[in-house]
Amino acid sequence: MSDQTVIVLGADGYLGWPTALHLSRAGYRVIAADNLVRRRWDSECGTSSLVPIKSMPERVRAWQESGGEAIEWRRLDIRDAPALADLIRETRPSAVVHFGEQRSAPFSMIDREHAVMTQVNNVAGTINLLFALRDHAPDCHLVKLGTMGEYGTPNIDIEEGFIDIEHNGRRDTLPFPKQPGSFYHLSKVHDSHNIHFACRVWGLRATDLNQGVVYGCETHESAVHPKLATRFDYDTIWGTVLNRFCVQAALGQALTVYGQGGQTRGFLNISDTIACVRLSVENAPKHGEYRVFNQFTEQFSVRQLAELVSEARAEHGLDTVVEHVPNPRVESEQHYYNAKHQRLLDLGLQPHFLRSTLITSVIETVERHRHRVDVGVLEQPNVDWKLGGTVLWQQRRRRATRNRGGTRPLTPRASHSHG
Amino acid sequence: MSDQTVIVLGADGYLGWPTALHLSRAGYRVIAADNLVRRRWDSECGTSSLVPIKSMPERVRAWQESGGEAIEWRRLDIRDAPALADLIRETRPSAVVHFGEQRSAPFSMIDREHAVMTQVNNVAGTINLLFALRDHAPDCHLVKLGTMGEYGTPNIDIEEGFIDIEHNGRRDTLPFPKQPGSFYHLSKVHDSHNIHFACRVWGLRATDLNQGVVYGCETHESAVHPKLATRFDYDTIWGTVLNRFCVQAALGQALTVYGQGGQTRGFLNISDTIACVRLSVENAPKHGEYRVFNQFTEQFSVRQLAELVSEARAEHGLDTVVEHVPNPRVESEQHYYNAKHQRLLDLGLQPHFLRSTLITSVIETVERHRHRVDVGVLEQPNVDWKLGGTVLWQQRRRRATRNRGGTRPLTPRASHSHG
Numbered sequence: 001m002s003d004q005t006v007i008v009l010g011a012d013g014y015l016g017w018p019t020a021l022h023l024s025r026a027g028y029r030v031i032a033a034d035n036l037v038r039r040r041w042d043s044e045c046g047t048s049s050l051v052p053i054k055s056m057p058e059r060v061r062a063w064q065e066s067g068g069e070a071i072e073w074r075r076l077d078i079r080d081a082p083a084l085a086d087l088i089r090e091t092r093p094s095a096v097v098h099f100g101e102q103r104s105a106p107f108s109m110i111d112r113e114h115a116v117m118t119q120v121n122n123v124a125g126t127i128n129l130l131f132a133l134r135d136h137a138p139d140c141h142l143v144k145l146g147t148m149g150e151y152g153t154p155n156i157d158i159e160e161g162f163i164d165i166e167h168n169g170r171r172d173t174l175p176f177p178k179q180p181g182s183f184y185h186l187s188k189v190h191d192s193h194n195i196h197f198a199c200r201v202w203g204l205r206a207t208d209l210n211q212g213v214v215y216g217c218e219t220h221e222s223a224v225h226p227k228l229a230t231r232f233d234y235d236t237i238w239g240t241v242l243n244r245f246c247v248q249a250a251l252g253q254a255l256t257v258y259g260q261g262g263q264t265r266g267f268l269n270i271s272d273t274i275a276c277v278r279l280s281v282e283n284a285p286k287h288g289e290y291r292v293f294n295q296f297t298e299q300f301s302v303r304q305l306a307e308l309v310s311e312a313r314a315e316h317g318l319d320t321v322v323e324h325v326p327n328p329r330v331e332s333e334q335h336y337y338n339a340k341h342q343r344l345l346d347l348g349l350q351p352h353f354l355r356s357t358l359i360t361s362v363i364e365t366v367e368r369h370r371h372r373v374d375v376g377v378l379e380q381p382n383v384d385w386k387l388g389g390t391v392l393w394q395q396r397r398r399r400a401t402r403n404r405g406g407t408r409p410l411t412p413r414a415s416h417s418h419g
Numbered sequence: 420m421s422d423q424t425v426i427v428l429g430a431d432g433y434l435g436w437p438t439a440l441h442l443s444r445a446g447y448r449v450i451a452a453d454n455l456v457r458r459r460w461d462s463e464c465g466t467s468s469l470v471p472i473k474s475m476p477e478r479v480r481a482w483q484e485s486g487g488e489a490i491e492w493r494r495l496d497i498r499d500a501p502a503l504a505d506l507i508r509e510t511r512p513s514a515v516v517h518f519g520e521q522r523s524a525p526f527s528m529i530d531r532e533h534a535v536m537t538q539v540n541n542v543a544g545t546i547n548l549l550f551a552l553r554d555h556a557p558d559c560h561l562v563k564l565g566t567m568g569e570y571g572t573p574n575i576d577i578e579e580g581f582i583d584i585e586h587n588g589r590r591d592t593l594p595f596p597k598q599p600g601s602f603y604h605l606s607k608v609h610d611s612h613n614i615h616f617a618c619r620v621w622g623l624r625a626t627d628l629n630q631g632v633v634y635g636c637e638t639h640e641s642a643v644h645p646k647l648a649t650r651f652d653y654d655t656i657w658g659t660v661l662n663r664f665c666v667q668a669a670l671g672q673a674l675t676v677y678g679q680g681g682q683t684r685g686f687l688n689i690s691d692t693i694a695c696v697r698l699s700v701e702n703a704p705k706h707g708e709y710r711v712f713n714q715f716t717e718q719f720s721v722r723q724l725a726e727l728v729s730e731a732r733a734e735h736g737l738d739t740v741v742e743h744v745p746n747p748r749v750e751s752e753q754h755y756y757n758a759k760h761q762r763l764l765d766l767g768l769q770p771h772f773l774r775s776t777l778i779t780s781v782i783e784t785v786e787r788h789r790h791r792v793d794v795g796v797l798e799q800p801n802v803d804w805k806l807g808g809t810v811l812w813q814q815r816r817r818r819a820t821r822n823r824g825g826t827r828p829l830t831p832r833a834s835h836s837h838g
Contacts, residue, residue: 116547123539127534128535131530156586156591170576
């Protein structure tokens with residue numbers, strides 16, 4: 001058992017929870033913190049995890065009953081700066097893994113309230129953390145989850161955080177220019193600038209993991225017991241694209257590709273996500289260093305992913321229809337994309353590449369839980385990048401919330417107007 | 420009289436007020452909006468304008484009594500999104516000039532509360548404005564005040580907002596990389612990304628004025644009557660460097676240069692600021708365009724400015740001492756600096772270059788008001804970039820606030836701790 005303490009912020013989430021398990025297994029003393037707001041947002045959106053998930057106290061107990069070391073569960077909102085500072089001061093972590101942000105692009109595009117809430121929540125929460133580290137744990141290594149979506153789709157190769165520029169006969173290494181595509185992605189760009197500044201000025205050290213789109217539903221540790229399962233989202237707000245295709249395939253529905261489907265992104269398996277976080281924790285940067293790792297293992301276009309799912313189904317003699325639907329987002333549907341992702345490989349990452357067996361296994365998981373699929377959620381209109389959550393979307397969302405006896409929404413329910 | 424309406428947000432400020440006057444004189448229907456928070460921050464910091472300034476209703480009345488067209492005064496906080504949306508919907512402006520932000524780097528570095536308040540105030544206020552424009556005035560031209568400080572001091576020429584990059588045999592024009600030097604400057608970078616996004620996705624149009632350091636105390640319009648004067652700050656929180664040197668010179672004090680004084684920045688006369696804003700308003704970009712103008716006229720190092728002030732004094736037979744004090748900021752004191760500033764010249768800007776006569780005239784203004792100088796404020800310790808507002812600073816600030824029977828501070832007075 002290491003005497004090193006790692007705090008995982010956002011430990012109730014899709015990735016936060018398996019990360020907490022993985023770091024616990026790796027020998028760290030893990031403190032799992034979360035404000036549980038994601039479960040409230042489910043109520044607000046009328047969405048829920050396809051795979052049933054337990055409460056944090058139940059999960060932590062199940063981990064110990066399965067032979068794992070104790071994980072300390074703390075309910076904490078990082079917007080509560082004094083509480084966050086107390087946690088850092090009391091536990092003196094050697095690393096903080098920061099998943100504690102609103103992480104859905106469509107959610108951030110619903111309306112003004114969601115845009116502001118996303119940026120204030122993410123940016124102010126991270127500033128609170130930076131000050132807590134400066135004041136109480138200046139040696140601590142901040143491992144922050146960013147996103148490949150910070151870069152957008154430039155017409156040049158995407159480097160890992162910084163780029164050497166020669167201009168008018170002079171040279172410098174500068175932050176890679178950012179062109180994020182939603183208020184959520186923008187919040188991550190803001191975080192990156194703030195964290196970089198804190199490293200330069202205060203000598204903090206940080207790793208910014210610019211993560212690709214994650215797929216998959218279980219890890220080595222989460223598979224130990226059903227009570228350890230992590231959430232699996234399949235709706236248009238929280239679900240990532242490959243997971244949603246698997247749900248559509250399991251239900252015999254058409255795979256819905258936005259527009260031409262030429263949108264190319266970096267992808268990685270959920271097991272690789274947690275390995276990347278552990279590798280980062282194990283290899284801290286020096287004081288004052290802000291380093292960026294592009295955290296993904298393969299590039300695919302959305303159309304290619306749909307084809308891979310179709311092929312995996314065909315191996316079992318099943319036909320799959322691919323349907324192109326109007327793109328609710330404002331984004332290029334055909335573009336150059338070549339993003340570097342070498343630094344985590346250099347640290348020893350052993351990628352799990354996407355294979356039809358993985359796709360089949362995810363589809364099997366979906367089939368085991370298909371009685372839990374809410375068809376209304378699958379049919380929910382997309383949040384439109386120009387208009388926000390349309391009136392229809394808002395109505396369905398309200399109805400879904402009422403039907404679940406939903407809790408009070410986090411943000412005011414002012415009706416959305418668009419000119 | 421033009422039938423075009425321009426809203427000036429932050430119209431009670433150093434630059435907002437003379438901009439409102441200038442646009443009124445130029446024939447626009449001007450709506451001057453402000454939440455007056457700057458006057459509250461003066462109370463909090465124990466600072467005040469050297470030149471006496473009138474209340475907004477008095478100023479607006481004085482402008483009309485001096486022959487100006489009516490300026491409509493509205494007390495409004497842009498963090499109040501419904502009120503801001505109402506204003507935009509009711510008045511359908513052809514342009515909004517947005518000075519409505521917390522604009523002091525040292526103020527943003529006092530402590531966590533000030534850092535968070537600065538970023539939330541500036542970023543959320545601007546998002547509120549973007550949504551109000553999208554919903555109620557999508558043709559409106561947003562003229563947003565940014566800062567040259569967004570760029571930092573890269574080792575290459577600074578372009579106006581965007582840079583052509585050739586990389587691994589491919590080319591793109593991308594946002595110029597940003598390395599801002601305070602939580603305030605960071606907030607402007609966040610704004611830039613958010614505004615750029617709103618133009619790309621919603622087709623809004625915006626001009627981002629990356630402004631240099633402004634000096635001077637009056638404009639053609641503000642000089643018409645003493646009641647039209649704009650504020651003149653000389654303290655370490657709100658005062659800009661050349662204005663502060665003029666105050667020190669007038670009082671026969673040493674000019675205090677931070678560190679080596681090799682910090683080079685772009686500077687401009689207050690009269691050029693308002694001309695740049697007017698030129699931008701007169702020449703709107705097309706829909707969907709986000710353009711950046713570097714708004715300054717000359718580059719100087721801090722040391723050069725001190726020498727210019729000394730020379731202006733020597734012309735009147737006066738000796739001036741230049742003193743190098745420890746730099747409270749974390750910044751390069753010797754660096755390459757060459758920033759482009761062509762686009763406003765192309766629109767017709769006629770610069771007022773810095774001459775000894777201007778310096779002498781500012782010093783004369785200070786001398787007229789020297790009975791108003793608060794020596795305690797001049798001696799106030801600097802806000803330290805690593806430690807924030809030190810205990811000593813906080814104590815003096817509290818005392819100053821008490822002595823003025825100060826109003827309730829905007830932010831909580833939690834004592835500042837540093838590790």
